[in-house]
Amino acid sequence: MTKEEFIKTGLCEQYVLGLTTPEESKLVEEMLLTYPELKGDCRGLENCMEKYARAHAIPPPATLKKSVLSKIDEQDAMERAARNNYSIPKWVVISAAASLVGLLFFSFFAWNEKANAENKMAILSTEFQQFQKDCEQVENEKMIFASQNSFLKDPNTTHIHLRGEDNTLVVAYWNEGKDNAYLKLENLPAPPAGKTYQIWADINNEMVDMGVINYDDKKMISIPHMANAASLNITLEKEGGSDHPDVSQLKVSGVI
Template identity: 35%
Template sequence: MDKETFLASGLLEQHVLGLTDPNEEQVVAQYLERYPELREEVEDMRKAIEQYALQHAIPPPPGIKGKLLQEIDQKSAPPSSQTAATHGRITWLNIGVIGALALLCGLTALRMRSLQAENHTLQGQLITCESREKIIAFLRDPQTTPVMLEGTANAPQAAALVYWNEAKHEAMINPFSLKPLSAEEQYQIWADVDGKMVSVGLISENLEKYQELKYLPNASSLNITIEPQGGSAEPTVSRLVANHSI
């Protein structure tokens, strides 16, 4: 997976906001090591979040500072005025930082516009904010394992990220680097179960969002083929575009 494909996956934005699981963090760390210039982009995004937090920090209600100082006086020696002021500022600034999580939609959209300027063949990934909470919870689940499907000789630039959760028997795909097909064609994803290819879902025409898949236990690999619109009962192996073992 090249740099542009990695950026299109949205993992960098999730890393900045602390939404990646340990497996995804390893992937991000590898690309930050491979492409040092990405560290500057990470720093820029963090600065943007800090600026947002400062601009939208919620001021404390009237009298709250006095109440806090009174409670502190009852429990310990009074802190210096500088310490108290700093504590109050950090407390309310943290509320602004929580609000900064809303920047994820904007950061993703900004990343998509930048990628489209660099490479018109890549499509942006936009996830509706309404479904983001459910998706993020699934992605952050410790039992969810990311599986990067890489392109074959038929489509070297193809890539897709599947999230596989054995505990919940759930699966999801992010088809961020699959090229649009003709109206007569459709991507179909298959799981290799005991040597037999079983369909786990058709990938919709909207390649810019996460899509749910059918979970199959004992699957040893995942494979994406191009099939006629509506799918096939058996995979067209000659049109295999991406795959990877689980």
């Protein structure tokens, strides 16, 4: 389209008045680019119409400006609210991620603490069980000491000295009214390996077995009480004890 043809179409006037279709508007814009002199013409028309509108201007009510501004603020606020509904704000994402990391750290810390606590608990539990055992043992020993004490303090308790070679001495604490008696090994030497001491009661010239002695030269050793025993004799026997005493191995002996 030539410049002259374009002017004849009156598209410029229609464009200025907003009467052109989108296609026509595009054509006008292209023509204005191709023929810059047309632009001046078009602008002239636009300015003319602006003046025409100004000549017919009517001042709106004074309150309208405020309404316009607040309507725009309202719309902006609504759009912001709508946007916030659809997309999660950055700070929420960041704080959620931070919380997650924090939670992981805390979980690990808590799990670690729990494992530590369980370990300590197990140790304490073992120690407590051991302590209980110790207590029981002490209690037992206390009871033993108490019964030994009452046994020894009994006015009917007698001391029987069982003597052997080289001033070897074993003391028996004997009480006819009791079911048991005690031995204190004093300076009896420890039995050689593979051997054990065994104690015998002489009842009606018969050597009656009173059991093997668990060697301990510090403590009182409990032995049974034998009624009608004339003497107490300790022999060295093979490990586990014998049915009949080896008289050649008689170590100490004492008359009741």
